[in-house]
Amino acid sequence: EVQLVESGGGLVKPGGSLTLSCAASGLTFSSYSMNWVRQAPGKGLEWVSSISSTGRYIYYADSVKGRFSISRDNAKNSLFLQMNSLRAEDTAVYYCTRDFVLSFAFDPWGQGTLVTVSS
Amino acid sequence: QSALTQPPSASGSPGQSVTLSCTGTSSDVGNYNFVSWYQQHPGKAPKLMISEVSKRPSGVPDRFSGSKSGNTASLTVSGLQAEDEADYYCSSYAGSNMVLFGGGTKLTVL
Numbered sequence: 703e704v705q706l707v708e709s710g711g712g713l714v715k716p717g718g719s720l721t722l723s724c725a726a727s728g729l730t731f732s733s734y735s736m737n738w739v740r741q742a743p744g745k746g747l748e749w750v751s752s753i754s755s756t757g758r759y760i761y762y763a764d765s766v767k768g769r770f771s772i773s774r775d776n777a778k779n780s781l782f783l784q785m786n787s788l789r790a791e792d793t794a795v796y797y798c799t800r801d802f803v804l805s806f807a808f809d810p811w812g813q814g815t816l817v818t819v820s821s
Numbered sequence: 822q823s824a825l826t827q828p829p830s831a832s833g834s835p836g837q838s839v840t841l842s843c844t845g846t847s848s849d850v851g852n853y854n855f856v857s858w859y860q861q862h863p864g865k866a867p868k869l870m871i872s873e874v875s876k877r878p879s880g881v882p883d884r885f886s887g888s889k890s891g892n893t894a895s896l897t898v899s900g901l902q903a904e905d906e907a908d909y910y911c912s913s914y915a916g917s918n919m920v921l922f923g924g925g926t927k928l929t930v931l
Contacts, residue, residue, distance in 0.1 A: 739867075739922075746824065747859070747867065747910050749920040761918040802872055806914040807857035809869035809878060 704728040704810050706798045711815030718788050718819070724781040724798030724812055732756075732776035735801040737808055738783050740794035740817075750796070751783065766792075788819045825850065825911055825923035832929040833901045841926045843894040843911030849921055851892035855914035858887055858896045861925075862907045870909075871896060898928070906930040 710722040722738070738750040751772040752761045760772055771784040781798055795816050799808035826844040833839035843850065843858075850856055856874045859867035869878055871887035874894065884899045894913070898905055911923040 746924040747912070747922040749912075749922065752918060752920075759918075763919065797866060802857075802869060802878070805857070805872045805876075806853075806855040806920055807869055807872035807912070808859075808867075809872075811866040811868070813866055 704800070706800070706810060706812035708796065708798050708812045708815040711796065711817045713818045713820065714788055715821050716789060716819055719784070719786045720788065720817060722783040722785070722796055722798075722815055722817070726779045726781065726798075726800075729800070731774075731779040736774060736781045737799050737801065738772065738781075739797045739799055739808060739811075740792075741797070741814075742791075742794040745794075748794075752801075753781070785817070788817075790819050793817060793819045823921075825913060825921055827909075827911060827923035827926045829924070830927045830929065832931055833898075834931045835901050835903065837901050838897060838899045839901060839928065841896045841898075841909055841911075841928065843896070843913075843923050845892050845894070845913050845915075845921070847892060849913040849915040850889065850894050852916070853914045854889070856887065856889055856894040857912045858885075858894075859910045859912070860905075860907045861910065867910065901930050903930050 737752045753772045769787045773782045795814040797814045798812040802809040858871040861867045874889045875887040915921045
């Protein structure tokens with residue numbers, strides 16, 4: 703069974719930084735593109751960033767471009783999201799999720815980690 | 822680019838069918854057959870129900886079906902059951918390796 707477990711969320715002040723991690727198991731991690739998707743409290747889903755299986759190709763939503771950095775360590779089956787210059791509007795549950803069959807769909811999803819940006 | 826448009830709520834009685842809509846533009850839904858649907862129960866992570874407009878991943882009941890016409894995609898849930906009550910989100914590839922989501926529809930089983 704594929705499992706994705708996020709960690710690293712918490713309370714951070716505006717302008718601060720935080721790094722999220724996602725530990726993957728039950729899959730050949732190095733074979734899949736991975737993604738971060740977030741959900742603000744009571745709101746809908748928002749795609750944040752994607753990284754190809756080798757890490758060569760990286761993409762960001764305009765809302766986080768220049769502030770967030772996605773990376774991965776295939777030897778450790780891990781995905782990361784470095785978040786800098788955090789804003790109140792970045793407050794959300796951040797989900798780690800795998801590409802599904804090259805279809806721009808996401809499956810499965812982790813349980814999410816909450817990031818709260820507040821003074 | 823703007824999020825896809827979904828009605829905020831929908832409802833149906835057990836056993837009935839309900840269709841949820843997802844409206845985009847000719848730059849996303851209308852231009853690619855990469856529309857997906859996700860089910861999310863309160864406090865839980867989303868679950869993929871439909872990919873590539875109409876494909877059901879393994880384990881998803883055949884009561885769930887997807888379609889697309891022009892810039893609008895649809896998810897139909899047939900034979901409504903109590904456990905189908907959840908939030909449903911659509912998504913579409915929008916070019917340049919970007920994915921757009923809809924705002925979600927809360928489905929209530931009466």
